Amino acid sequence: MKRLRKLIMPILVIMLSVSFGSKAEASEGGRSFNTDGYIITQMPSVYEVEATWKNLGEYGMLNHAEDLFMDENNQLYVVDTGNNRVLKMAASGEVLAEYTQGYGVEFRNPKGVYVHTDGSIWVADSGNYRIVRLDSDGNDLEVYYKPESSLLEDSFTFSPEKIYVSATGYIYVLRGSNLMLMDANNEFRGYVGTTAVPFSLQRWLIRTFGTQSQAERTLRQEPASYTNFMIASDGMTYGVLANVTSGQIRKLNSVGTNTYPEEAYGITIYNGTTVQRPGFSDINVMDNGIVTLCDQTTGLLYQYDQDGMLLAAFGGYGNAEGTYQNPISLVSDSDGKLYVLDFSSNTITVLAPTRFIQLVHSAITAYDAGNYDASKEYWEQVLEINSNYELAHQGYARILYKEDKFKEAMDEYYLGNDPVGYSQSFSEYRHELFREYFGWVVLAVIVILSLAWIGFKKLKNKVDELANKLEMGGWLS
Numbered sequence: 001m002k003r004l005r006k007l008i009m010p011i012l013v014i015m016l017s018v019s020f021g022s023k024a025e026a027s028e029g030g031r032s033f034n035t036d037g038y039i040i041t042q043m044p045s046v047y048e049v050e051a052t053w054k055n056l057g058e059y060g061m062l063n064h065a066e067d068l069f070m071d072e073n074n075q076l077y078v079v080d081t082g083n084n085r086v087l088k089m090a091a092s093g094e095v096l097a098e099y100t101q102g103y104g105v106e107f108r109n110p111k112g113v114y115v116h117t118d119g120s121i122w123v124a125d126s127g128n129y130r131i132v133r134l135d136s137d138g139n140d141l142e143v144y145y146k147p148e149s150s151l152l153e154d155s156f157t158f159s160p161e162k163i164y165v166s167a168t169g170y171i172y173v174l175r176g177s178n179l180m181l182m183d184a185n186n187e188f189r190g191y192v193g194t195t196a197v198p199f200s201l202q203r204w205l206i207r208t209f210g211t212q213s214q215a216e217r218t219l220r221q222e223p224a225s226y227t228n229f230m231i232a233s234d235g236m237t238y239g240v241l242a243n244v245t246s247g248q249i250r251k252l253n254s255v256g257t258n259t260y261p262e263e264a265y266g267i268t269i270y271n272g273t274t275v276q277r278p279g280f281s282d283i284n285v286m287d288n289g290i291v292t293l294c295d296q297t298t299g300l301l302y303q304y305d306q307d308g309m310l311l312a313a314f315g316g317y318g319n320a321e322g323t324y325q326n327p328i329s330l331v332s333d334s335d336g337k338l339y340v341l342d343f344s345s346n347t348i349t350v351l352a353p354t355r356f357i358q359l360v361h362s363a364i365t366a367y368d369a370g371n372y373d374a375s376k377e378y379w380e381q382v383l384e385i386n387s388n389y390e391l392a393h394q395g396y397a398r399i400l401y402k403e404d405k406f407k408e409a410m411d412e413y414y415l416g417n418d419p420v421g422y423s424q425s426f427s428e429y430r431h432e433l434f435r436e437y438f439g440w441v442v443l444a445v446i447v448i449l450s451l452a453w454i455g456f457k458k459l460k461n462k463v464d465e466l467a468n469k470l471e472m473g474g475w476l477s
Helices: 002-006 009-019 023-028 201-209 212-219 355-368 372-385 390-402 406-415 419-436 438-472
Strands: 029-033 040-045 047-053 067-070 076-080 085-089 095-099 112-115 121-125 130-134 140-144 162-165 171-175 178-182 188-191 226-231 237-241 249-252 269-271 274-276 280-285 291-295 300-304 310-315 327-332 338-342 347-353
Touching: 040 355, 067 112, 067 327, 067 338, 076 112, 076 121, 121 162, 162 226, 171 226, 178 226, 226 280, 237 280, 291 327, 310 355, 347 355, 355 372, 355 390, 372 390, 390 406, 390 419, 406 419
Parallel strands: 112 162, 280 327
Antiparallel strands: 029 040, 029 310, 047 347, 067 076, 076 085, 085 095, 112 121, 121 130, 130 140, 162 171, 171 178, 178 188, 226 237, 237 249, 269 274, 280 291, 291 300, 300 310, 327 338, 338 347
């Protein structure tokens, strides 16, 4: 069912491209996908633009900033890469502090920032090939360079791009295509979540029958690379992959195994012989488990639940409010607001969730927590706002199914355009009817068989009687 949903993406981009010229639609409207692959549903507003920050007063303008981080106090940190600084901002947009150097060396081309619960600030100072740890006042605490390890080749350049620190103190660093792990002692601990290179018959033939140089070039093919990642409140590492057709979202457990559905996410644009795949630049996971992605290709933001089900797509490419030229990073705060950093327009857009999407989130999180009554109430409220929102019908149907109300679940799955759910409910409903009327069915079978037996005996007696009469009359002599 999910695979079927992914097949409709080309239709989506064609229809959405028409609506991006409207400021109201681009900034407020959401879109959802029907599971039949043909209909695109215009949704109510899912997020509204609360503010757009561009001119930061005495701190001037951003210059191709590349990363955002939101701490537990809803304070926003901005890696202003082109200006070689990190800014600390209040939720109102006021700049609270500016960090420009560590250990006597000015930042050069910084790429990422992480803020620990103790208030310490970790900066991926990429141009200086190091990670700098500062306190909240900008004082030096620690500096990390390329780890000394025989497992790292001499040509390995330590130019960290994104950084996160786990609850156990391990340092996760994104560098190129690798998501590497370090400890607090600057020791290399390996790579995390490396994806396997898929089998290719062409590569196998070249390695088997080709020349040595051809085989060496084939062996150099690297696995898919991460463009960004984060460690969510559930302790799982979430990342997005580049240059893959499916499985772009990764959810890595403690041993580096992906536990997120291996499906295709986002829009693939087909224009004649040209294929343009999604360019996911960042991923954000809220405390309620809702996953949001930003796509540099289309300027769209996508939201998914933990099952990989698309909740909404909003935004788009453009210059109007609520559209983006190159969304490169996004974060969320404790109120569910989204902060979107645009690399090209040098802006930060603050998006506030509407009641509609808040109800959707609440319905999903209540269901995941096993609170089905609350989830049902939320879905009912969602349907009051938009009765055509298929996901709400599907969510409501799942609860009815768990309550053994299979006939009602069939009706909701039908409205939700979910043939798989409908088929499962129908199968259970059929079994339920059979169980309910099993005694009567057995009795009816016994009565029918008894009547058939009696009828057969009577017919046999009649035939025997007729045969005797014919024999006595000499007809059979």
